[in-house]
Amino acid sequence: MISSIVFVLLLGATAFIFIRRLKEIRYNINLGRDLDLSGNFSERFKIMARVALGQSKLVARPFAGLMHVFIYLGFVIINIEILEIVVDGVFGTHRAFEAVLGAKAYYVFIGIFEVLALLVLTACVAFLIRRNIGKLKRFSGVEMTKWPTSDANIILVVEILLMTAFLTMNAADSVLMTAPVELLQASGLDHYAGFFFGGWFWVSAYLTGFMPNDVNTLFIIERVCWWFHIIGVFAFSIYVLYSKHFHIFIAFPNTFYTRLQPAGDIPNLAAVKKEVELMMDPSADPYAAPAADAGPPQRFGAKDVEDLSWKQLMDAYSCTECGRCTSDCPANQTGKLLSPRKIMMDTRDRLEEVGKLKRAEGPDATDGRSLLGDFITKEELWACTTCNACVEACPVNINPLSVIVDLRRFLVMEESAAPSELNTMFTNIENNGAPWQFAQADRGNWTEELNDN
Template identity: 55%
Template sequence: MQYLPNIVFVALLIFGIGFFVKNISKLKRNIFLGKDVSVSENKSQRWKNMAKIALGQTKMVVRPVAGILHIIVYVGFIIINIEVLEIILDGIFGTHRLFAVLGPIYDYLIASFEVLAFLVIVAVIAFWLRRNVIRLKRFFKPEMKGWPKKDGNLILYIELVLMLLFLTMNAADYQLQQMGAEHYKAVGSFPVSGFIVPLFQNLSVSSLILVERAAWWLHIAGILFFLNYLYYSKHLHILLAFPNTFYGRLTPKGQFKNLESVTKEVRMMMDPSADPFATPADDAVVPEKFGASDVTDLSWVQLLNAYTCTECGRCTSECPANQTGKKLSPRKIMMDTRDRLEEVGGIMDANKGEFKADGKQLLDDYITREELWACTSCNACLEACPVSIDPLSVIMDMRQYLVMEQSAAPTDLNNMMGNIENNGAPWPFNQMDRLNWSKES
């Protein structure tokens, strides 16, 4: 019976981490359903981008209020979770405050953790007020109904409970130290939880131990729950922001990619010595499909983008099409891509890793053509995103499919492309008549 708590703790740890690894494996499989793309160039710049954007949070502070609050929560969670390492080792070996041997350094660490925990609580309350009392417009767009809205609040409640459990555990521990309870040596510094201690002054040692142990168990169980909840939450960006910023685009924002097969075709047309009727070479690149109509037509980097989306809505709030009442929301584009990818992954799970056509696709079933053609391709969404997500790349690939596979561009665009093909310019004038306007008196 002496080792029963340790056995239970190890079992809980194995279950929690095992479930997390399973989810990460599923996540990796889903992302790599996308087409392969080379992103190995200029690694030094990629490392700099990751350090600056993901670690340094430079794009978050463009909006100072949200940025500073986010940095508090971000730094708080990273540093406070150093304390989780001590909890894990204590749980495995049956010790109590194993790192107390660090002496004054330990006192400083615990004090720092407590101050950060308090700041996280303040930031979480501020975020909740912005969502539910101030009701910022970008949190109430059509795509933010249902689960996305609940998820935004639920994650705040989880963070709040974890911080309160941490402070409650420390307060009960500190009171037990003051009472000279067995195993509770006078270690650590408690500048915040010290204010909670008066709530426990009338409790017996056994009751205090119950409170301290309950908070300890609930705190570590809550951490494991939070870890596994990430897969189902927009907060997956906590993990994916780093690879996403590393693999973010390095080319100028206004530069669009060329299809190699189309480029070769144009070069051949411009080469007077080329035979237009020649049989294509064996190594000629002929894509199975131009553009994208479903998630498997996108690259794995674009699918990583979709999973990294924080649903913060900065892209949508900056989008000129959205501001003028158009249906387009860059945030929805990424959320729809992720939802469709999850649907595809679910079908594969149900069929032993094999995808069976369900009669649906990303185009039309999730993202409408009206949304795609509303985009002005201004790149405001990419500029605004704090973690380098590129909704425009998805939009352009789907437009490419509509134009090159279905000839389904809007009438005005079809007219323009026809004029370019026939007249060498977007206007419906014969080349010989193009300068007639200059002769008019």
């Protein structure tokens, strides 16, 4: 009874903190500019099913991809077991699903979970070794400071502990459940008795040899593991919302809202379109008053997170810092400062900062800092070749290139801060319709040379 109350309180507290944090994230994402991504449900759903559910882009790197699929499947499927744990916790029952599924099906059900748990354990150990001993290049880099590095290790260690607790619990429990009924009755553990599924569970069977015979000790081991596991799950679910690990939730909406246009299509800026039409269209009235419903003029391009769209901000929250974008980036590979992963991490970190400020001091609060300048430097931006390798590499369809282009737009159109060679190129295009100083009238000269050979 007391344990049920404690459990319900813990569950409630977890849900409360979880929802409060989700609301914070939603508030932050909504600080971004509007962008209409409605419609195309079935096409979007297919992309989500393929990329997020189906992990299609992860397997581009086979080893990491396969290990990730283990952890992913383990996570999704073992979470069904969490349901049983919650039912048991609230009602004080013991393995409530056994009665629902029947002994045989339940045995298989837990067996599958255990196999997955073992795969998760293996993958997490492999990932820990790879990260800390393997010295993979993409796990270093300027943006991989102390927190991102320990964040990754914390997640892996916690998952290992949770899986170990789950398997140890099952081992202790199965020895307990098959103990002589009289012994269980003598210790007041009747509810563990009378339970037989035809053998040990598939994986924890190998741990039963390490279990003591004393039912009271077994009971303590089983309970400690049970509580450790579920409290661990509660704590982890909140931790996730403050961690790069948030991708486990947000990867789904993020892939759903993938841009459907070809990757090469950089959207035209609507605000500029209006200005250009005014300038070029002879029938436009330059003195026309702006429409009554026109808001304040927007910045051209982006200086800070609020100048980005909500989708770009959602991208930032989806980043798992895996570094595939950076390791495929031609600029980064050749020693330039640009790292697409850093662009996304900076966007997220700045957004967290701005969100915190605005929630505390109101929506108009500012701190004099900005994404461009205080987080991302010009040198990073000017190294980009817009090749889309980062976009292609991202397993959850983040588009770092769009952020880079928007920041460049601000630099060029609001600050006139393009590198001088690019200014020369602009001038050439303006004056002679080519990026070099060639006369437009000479464009067709090659046709004269055609028959020279």
